[in-house]
Amino acid sequence: MSHPLSRRTILRGAGAVLALPLLEAMIPSQAFLRSAAAAVLHTSKAAAPARMMFVFLPNGVEPTAWSQTLESVLAPQAGSFSVMRGLCHRNAEAQLDGPGDHARSAACFLTGVHPKKTSGGDITAGVSVDQVAARALSGRTQFDSLELGGESTMTAGDCDSGYSCAYSANISWRGPQTPSGKDHEPRVLFERLFAVGDAREDVRARAERIALRKSILDALSPSTAALRARIGENDRRKIDEYMEGVRELEKRIETAERFANSPTSMQASTGIVIPQGNPPSYTARIDLLADLAALALQTDRTRVVTLMLANEGSNRSFPELGVADGHHEVSHHGNHADKKEKFAKINRWQVERFARLMATLQKPDADGVPILDSTMLLLGGAITDGNRHNHDDLPIVLAGGKSLGFQHTGEHLSSAGTPLCNLYVSMLNRVGVQGDRFGDSTGALKMGG
Template structure:
């Protein structure tokens, strides 16, 4: 079979399209070594949901749900149950007040991946800790185009008070490259797309890129001839993977073209148009998750974080029939109608997570799928939004079976175990030489017989 360099791309008129992982690309240079001993690279994604959950209907109880049962708010993950584990009993001690008074939302997001207690300040003297994703990114530095991607559906926030004396930056970021430096996230899908697939540098390339946007032609149209030439040298399996990848990329482009059409439709409005985002939150979330998937598939990065919304967000969900704000509903104080609103939001989150897992599981890679070669952690550092507690957190794990992870069960972890223990295990699985992190006290087995 013909051998190609791992960074092989299809180029045409200033556009570079990164390829998915193909068998003919396995003969990689040492600069792009795997993060484990598997044939294909291992990735990790951390997904954050704000405002906690309605714990009575989300967190499983051992004497009620056993090893396999799902709570009402986790029922939407049933189609992907064999690919997902529910972890109970994990805590974030450093998200608690510890003498600093109110501010649980800011502490939740800033502690989520750092396992550190943030300094209470609304000024520029912020301090939390380096986050687990950035430890992984440093361990794998240079092996992919981007060491990590930080994504979200709401923009990062800066200094200034947002939560009881805590700077807004704490509520708007979960990734920290150093204790005093958050890693700003990208929430604009078109900007992310350009960053991944249309990074034209030369004047000629920029002119070609302008022509592409002006004529509304697909990026793939510009590389059709190169693709045909490349496909002629591939085996049947690689041609199938390339076809599926190109079809997925066309779908992403079609979604972005809808945003362009919205821009044209509102071009006559006598005020500056805001940053381009899908009007519907579901569409925005799905597009960002799809772009992250393609970034993994093309091996442009192996580490990603995704904030489904900023901590403390008061976003309504009108497409779900929920007109009141998320944060407001989380403080329901037992009101039945408000509880139903927060339950609707939590079920939606479970549905979208299951959709994402299902899509990754359908992408072939090696002898398994892209999901098999990706560890996905989903959850919050607040257990119940009505209580602002940080014990027995809502945490799901999926994927990573190529690295030995096993799923399909509820795992009850005894004795107020730090979530940081799980982070240590994940970092070690990714090849980082780490024995401790944050308030960790050990490790957690990621496999189950």
């Protein structure tokens, strides 16, 4: 009778470490379960851990096109998501503080707290829902949480009518005065997830690998061979598929880096300075970050992730969509048809990124169950109509979580004015945080289960 493989088994090599997805070899066998006291402590199938991921949508939406966009883009995922109606964030409203809806909405989005109006160092918001979950799950994974975004973090300056840039550029807050920051370069995130940096020789090996464009998998060949000798055919096939996925991500990052540093790149033709390792295509950058997040969830490197599609108030243009105007500019369309159309195109692009992530998380684990079933995946923001800056009936989509008790019928209608924090309470309950209070919640939102 053999002992099951530890869920924390990793492959190690010079300058590299790779966590593994859930394998059949990690699930206790019936014989093992009948031995000693194991039968009392385990079931024949280990329950998948509860996970959560928040995808932030800045600048609101074009409301006349939003429902149709959701319906058309998310149609292939029917039965796996709910469009949440009636939820609000009252603490994103002015409350006598005047202009600054963008900064307030980002700071309030995951905290439910009205931020202090300041552009100085005395920023004050609240602990965000992702960090409450991360604390509850602390120690169970290598990273308590991951914070990602397409644009860099800012912690100082005035970005919105007297509000600090720290509010606009962060949705995750470890404490009322401490935004979590975020990774925005796919290469940096890849190396953080898979490279060993404890010893000097590992740092040197990693630098050489990157310079020579070698694969992280090359350094892991000996430990991979040893693992394959211990596992069955199904697990070997799963390991092969998993490593093909890792290598594909490496190649995409390498391609992006080569393009970014090429004299024929967009950088040369436009004069835009692109940081080393950041794809000049914003779509490629967001998709790489999302794929790395999915891989981190799949391998149980973390169970909590936030991803900002852009900073709140971002005025980024989208040439790949034929939108040369800035995002923030077209969100204030003034009911001009051409700007509304451009704004709707950006919204559709945002939903397409979310749908792609959903599809990635539909991949099954060792039990044949989609990872999405144990992952609460939320898309949304704290501004509804980008032109009006209102904070009621927010654009929120909740996907996944089937094995955690969430039932999806396509739409979930709450009474007008129901705090978004009520949904957060329900999500926190699923990861073991008991109680019915978070932010301005009035209780837990009921969604089955």
